[in-house]
Structures are given as structure tokens and as C-alpha cells.
Amino acid sequence: MSIEKIKEKLATINPTTFIFYGLIAWFVVAFLIYPNINIYYEIFFKDGKLSFKAAEKLLSSERAMRSLYNSLILAVSLVFTVNIVGITLVLITEYFDIKGTRILRLGYFTTLIYSGVVLVSGYKFVYGENGFMTKLLVNLFPSFDTTWFHGYWAVLFVMSFAGTSNHVLFLGNAIRKIDFQTVEAAKNMGASTFYILWRIVLPVLKPTIFALTILTFLTGLAATSAPLILGGTEFQTITPVILTFSKSVTSRDLAALLALVLGLATLALLTIMIRFEQKGNFMSVSKVKSELVKQKISNKLGNIAVHMLAYFLFLLYAIPVVLIIIFSFTDAHSIATATLNFNSFSMSNYMNVFSNSSALKPYLVSIVYAATASVTVVVLALMASRILQKFRNKWTVILEYALLIPWMLPSTLIAIGLIVTFNTPRMIIGNSILVGTVWMLFFAYVIVHIPFTLRMVKASFFSLDTNLEDAAKNLGAKSFYTFTKVLLPIILPSTLAVLALNFNGILADYDLTVFLYHPLYQPLGIVIKNSTDAQALSDTKALTLVYSVILMIMSAITLYFVYGRKSRT
Known part of the structure; x- marks a missing residue:
């Protein structure tokens, strides 16, 4: 392709689209490729020399x-x-x-x-x-x-x-x-x-x-x-x-x-x-x-x-x-002694969770993480799916495979890769340090949920009737308008279902969270695990039971709207 044709092609692309493409490219390189390559370097090329000392240890x-x-x-x-x-x-x-x-x-x-x-x-x-x-x-x-x-x-x-x-x-x-x-x-x-x-x-x-x-x-x-x-x-x-x-x-x-x-x-x-x-x-x-x-x-x-x-x-x-x-409806003494007494039943544990700011904090932290990460990963998947639908070349193939990297790696390796890579300032993230910040866990949630979200959203995109987009284009609609007003409303139900499943999965996550959470902002998974320790207070165990019940209710509601409603149609 000549330089003139390339310039002509670039001139037709909306500046907003350039920003989207750049954002996806940065995310893929910074969080999916670089940490996983860097971890090999840190293990086998410490101080710039090939070493198998870690393997010997x-x-x-x-x-x-x-x-x-x-x-x-x-x-x-x-x-x-x-x-x-x-x-x-x-x-x-x-x-x-x-x-x-x-x-x-x-x-x-x-x-x-x-x-x-x-x-x-x-x-x-x-x-x-x-x-x-x-x-x-x-x-x-x-x-x-x-x-x-x-x-x-x-x-x-x-x-x-x-x-x-x-x-x-x-x-x-x-x-x-x-x-x-x-x-x-x-x-x-x-x-x-x-x-x-x-x-x-x-x-x-x-x-x-x-x-x-x-x-x-x-x-x-x-x-x-x-x-x-x-x-x-x-x-x-x-x-x-x-x-x-x-x-x-x-x-x-x-x-x-x-x-x-x-x-x-x-x-x-x-x-x-x-x-x-x-x-x-x-x-x-x-x-x-x-x-x-x-x-x-x-x-x-x-x-x-x-x-x-x-x-x-x-x-x-x-x-x-x-x-x-x-x-979850009994008092701390009943929970500690595993005994049931009719007089010990009350709503005090639930009232404590929703009225006490310190008791509610882990729940709010988890909701904020789950909501922001779920929305972010869906937005990224929508942008990537749109690119994969409109263009089919070697770069889009590379993009698709790169976005599926977390599916091939255990969350443990992803977490360690992020810790090893971003515990020092890195140019790719503006010379910032992510370890010890609230952003570390946020990016980890997005990374882990990208593959599943991409596969589901991509399937919805490729099931769309291409005549709809052609008709909108013939009527003079721009690409962004066509996407937001014509295509997105059609795939929105399945996209929201994926968002709900991701939200559900992140809410009580522990396996990834335990490596990367901020000590001052403990999510539910950490609080629930800590309540299983022998030295945990009875009041803490009581609150944990309430957290567990609320999580089960939310999960049941999510599953109903994602699967139950489909089975009735």
C-alpha cells in the first residue's frame, strides 16, 4: 500500500477511534505482554546475566x-x-x-x-x-x-x-x-x-x-x-x-x-x-x-x-x-459455641452491617472494585470486538491472541508478574509504581476477566446482521453513531449478562485478591478468609456470615437474570 493510500485511509478514521485503538494497544502491551515477559527476565537474567540460581534454590x-x-x-x-x-x-x-x-x-x-x-x-x-x-x-x-x-x-x-x-x-x-x-x-x-x-x-x-x-x-x-x-x-x-x-x-x-x-x-x-x-x-x-x-x-x-x-x-x-x-441471624455467642437458641435470633447482625461504616466498608470496597473493573473490561471488550469485526489482518489476529493470554495463565502467575514488574517505576505506566496502590488489584481484575468477556462480546458482534450497518452508513450515519445507536442496543442484553457474571465473580474473589489488595482497603474475600482464623473474634464471624448470605442472594439474582430468564423464553 502506497503512502498516499495510507494517508487517505488514516484521514477517514475518527480521532476518537485513534484514541480507542491507542488505549487498547497500550493496555495489551503494558499489562498482558510486558509483565509476562519481564517475569522470565527477572527469574533467569538477574543483574543482566543468565542465571539458574532460582531453579537451584x-x-x-x-x-x-x-x-x-x-x-x-x-x-x-x-x-x-x-x-x-x-x-x-x-x-x-x-x-x-x-x-x-x-x-x-x-x-x-x-x-x-x-x-x-x-x-x-x-x-x-x-x-x-x-x-x-x-x-x-x-x-x-x-x-x-x-x-x-x-x-x-x-x-x-x-x-x-x-x-x-x-x-x-x-x-x-x-x-x-x-x-x-x-x-x-x-x-x-x-x-x-x-x-x-x-x-x-x-x-x-x-x-x-x-x-x-x-x-x-x-x-x-x-x-x-x-x-x-x-x-x-x-x-x-x-x-x-x-x-x-x-x-x-x-x-x-x-x-x-x-x-x-x-x-x-x-x-x-x-x-x-x-x-x-x-x-x-x-x-x-x-x-x-x-x-x-x-x-x-x-x-x-x-x-x-x-x-x-x-x-x-x-x-x-x-x-x-x-x-x-x-x-447469620444469631448472636456472637451462639456462633462461637455452634448452638441454636430461639432467644438468640435477631436482625442485629444485618443492622450492624448496614449501619456501621467499618462493618460496611469491606462490602463497599468489593462493590466498587467489582463495578469499576466489570464496566472497564466490558468497554475494552466492546472496543476490541469492534476492531476484530471491522478489520481482519495480521494485526487483529495478534490483538485477539494477546487478549486471550490471561486464559492460558493461572491467576497466580499473573499476580506475581504484576508484583515483580510494577514494584519499581516503569516508563510504560508513566514512571509510576503500582505495587501497594489500589490500582494494582483493579488492573488485575480487568486482566483476568478480559478473555471470557471478549469471547462472549465478540460472539454477539459477529452474530449481527451486517446489512444494519450498511443501511446506517448509506443514510449518512458516522461509525461512532452507528455503533452507539444501532449496534450496541442489539448486543446490550448479552453484554449486560457478561457484565453481571464478571461483577459476581469479582465480588468475593480471594485467589487473586490475596496477592494484590491494599491493606487499608480489604475486599470481602480477605475479610471472610480472616474470619476463619482461630483468633478471629466472634463478632467478626457474625458479620462474615451476613456477608456470605448477601453474596449468595446477589449471586442467585444474577444467575436468574442471566440464565433463568433465558430458560423461560
Whole structure:
């Protein structure tokens, strides 16, 4: 292209568009590329010379190597336990004809409205040393060990039930798409219920199960909340050790290297998953699919056993949520002693949260972070999606891949990259230091949520009818006017749904927050985790229960508006 044509092309671009393009380019380079390259330099080229000193320190650190081993053990264990529990839940709710399925769903879907540090703190509140269920077991069995709920088995127990959210959403959706004709044909040939399940239904679900297995493994490998709260000193995994190392300047290189190991493992597993999907060829043999009909279990004993299992799992899921809600209305003494007394019930905890500025502060901090980061990431995704829609060249391809970088890296590596990079003045951010400021966590939230937001918003953009834009252009409308008045209103509902999901995810985040939060502005995730410590005051625990209930309500409302309303249309 000649210089004249380039000048002519540039002259047609609105100055506002130039600003948008420049902003996106700066964000990509400053926060997605530079920190992730710099972390390699800081590890292997300290003082400008190639050095493997950090690797030697890592290999000689018994604590670091033990954390790697523990993370691997946890990840492998979760692959089995989460798949077993998750597949069982989906079969109970979607495949078998079980009485009271609607009630069972309420229990099984609780992990969708509370997760992470809120969920782990809830389980500790119920099963911990001073927990309600522990006290109940002690009353039944006086010699029962009150410190039973900690270490590897406690972490595995909590994460096995907490990690089924993806199964409920994605595997449940996949099983509903199974062609009922193949199931009916096998039944007519005399195949038993469990034979059909094993030989026909589960093989069709293999791609989804494999993808969920990879995600489960990665979740176990990068687990933070459960090992930190329940693991104790005997079961420390990678992320809690990275957190400890990152707080000291002398061991920060070890933290960076451990995060890098975690990142490489993530990339390797994602590559394996992509290769598996490319090689796989899964299709229905029927040209006209029929809707799946729930299957009755003909064997009477088998039917009773499945029903008992279904309601036992319901209790395991529902008890923590119910007890959190109940105890949030009790006084500090009842919470500390895990005892229920009718006279102790009141609204004082809720009134305290909304009337006391210090109690309300963590909630407001989290809302401000969640709102500003969610809006920012949606705006960036809208601008990037618009560029990807209008132009298709090597630069837009590079832009798209760059914006997807956080999807390939664990949040731990992203956090350490930001700490290592922006703990000194950098020209790319105006010679400022971000470490120790409120902006650090804000940028981290935006970075982590960019990939998901981009994929969703981009899908909405590419589903638009191009004739709409052409018609507006023929009528003399400028590009910015066309975007704001014609295109944006069409994609706004799906964009707002993504914004709501991001807001929900940021509100009680802990895994990323714990690395980057400002000490004077503690978000909810930090406050909730601190309340699980043995030395935490009873009043603090009472407020935490209120925070947890409010978060669950907000999550439920968000999920209803994002998913529930769609299912009714």
C-alpha cells in the first residue's frame, strides 16, 4: 500500500477511534505482554546475566518441592472424586427419573451461588473444630476428635463437592442433547438401564467429560482457598507457598518460578485438550434427534439405592448453606459455641452491617472494585470486538491472541508478574509504581476477566446482521453513531449478562485478591478468609456470615437474570 493510500485511509478514521485503538494497544502491551515477559527476565537474567540460581534454590527447598508434590496429588485425586460426584449429580437430575428432582437441584446448584473462599469458610464453619456438625458428632460420640477436619482429606472433601459447578452447567447441557432414539433402540434390544448408561450414554459425553477433567486438574493444581484455610501446616500446596514467598523480597524469585511452573503446566494441559478435541470426531447417528426422556430404574433395590444416594448428596450440599443462613441471624455467642437458641435470633447482625461504616466498608470496597473493573473490561471488550469485526489482518489476529493470554495463565502467575514488574517505576505506566496502590488489584481484575468477556462480546458482534450497518452508513450515519445507536442496543442484553457474571465473580474473589489488595482497603474475600482464623473474634464471624448470605442472594439474582430468564423464553 502506497503512502498516499495510507494517508487517505488514516484521514477517514475518527480521532476518537485513534484514541480507542491507542488505549487498547497500550493496555495489551503494558499489562498482558510486558509483565509476562519481564517475569522470565527477572527469574533467569538477574543483574543482566543468565542465571539458574532460582531453579537451584527451588530444587533445594524442601517446602517448595513438597508443595509441588501436594498440588499434584490433590489435582490427580480431584480428577476422580469431582468426576464421580459431578457425573452422579447430572445423572440424578437429568437422566434418571428420580422423585423430587426440583428440590434436589436446589441443593446441587448451591455451588453456583457461593464458591471459593465463601464456600470453604462455610464448610469450616460447619465441620471445623468448633463447627455445628462437629459439636453434634461429639455429643453422639464423646471420644470424637474435634480437629478431624483439616489436612489433605478435608481439602479433598470440600473441593470434591465445590468443583461440580462446571459439571452441573456443561455436562447437564450435553446430556440433554443426547438422541433418545439410540437409547430407546438399545432398550428394545433388551439392554439393561446401566448397560445403556455405560455403553451408549457416557461414551457420547466423553468430549465434555475430558474437557471438565482438564479443568478440574488445573483447579486442583492452582487451589488456594481450601489448602490455605483447611490444609494446615501438613498440607501446603503451590499457591499458598507462592503467596508466602511473594511477601519476602529474598524469596520472591522462588515465588515467580513456582508460578511459572504452574503456568507451564496449565499451557501443557490446555494444549493436550485442544489436540484431543481436534482429533476427536463425535456425532449422532440419527438425522432427526428426539428429546431425551428420563429413564426409570427398573431394579427395585437399585432404584432405592440411587434415591438414597441422591438425598444424601442433597444434604451434604444443602447443610452448609442452610446453617450459614440460620446462624447469620444469631448472636456472637451462639456462633462461637455452634448452638441454636430461639432467644438468640435477631436482625442485629444485618443492622450492624448496614449501619456501621467499618462493618460496611469491606462490602463497599468489593462493590466498587467489582463495578469499576466489570464496566472497564466490558468497554475494552466492546472496543476490541469492534476492531476484530471491522478489520481482519495480521494485526487483529495478534490483538485477539494477546487478549486471550490471561486464559492460558493461572491467576497466580499473573499476580506475581504484576508484583515483580510494577514494584519499581516503569516508563510504560508513566514512571509510576503500582505495587501497594489500589490500582494494582483493579488492573488485575480487568486482566483476568478480559478473555471470557471478549469471547462472549465478540460472539454477539459477529452474530449481527451486517446489512444494519450498511443501511446506517448509506443514510449518512458516522461509525461512532452507528455503533452507539444501532449496534450496541442489539448486543446490550448479552453484554449486560457478561457484565453481571464478571461483577459476581469479582465480588468475593480471594485467589487473586490475596496477592494484590491494599491493606487499608480489604475486599470481602480477605475479610471472610480472616474470619476463619482461630483468633478471629466472634463478632467478626457474625458479620462474615451476613456477608456470605448477601453474596449468595446477589449471586442467585444474577444467575436468574442471566440464565433463568433465558430458560423461560
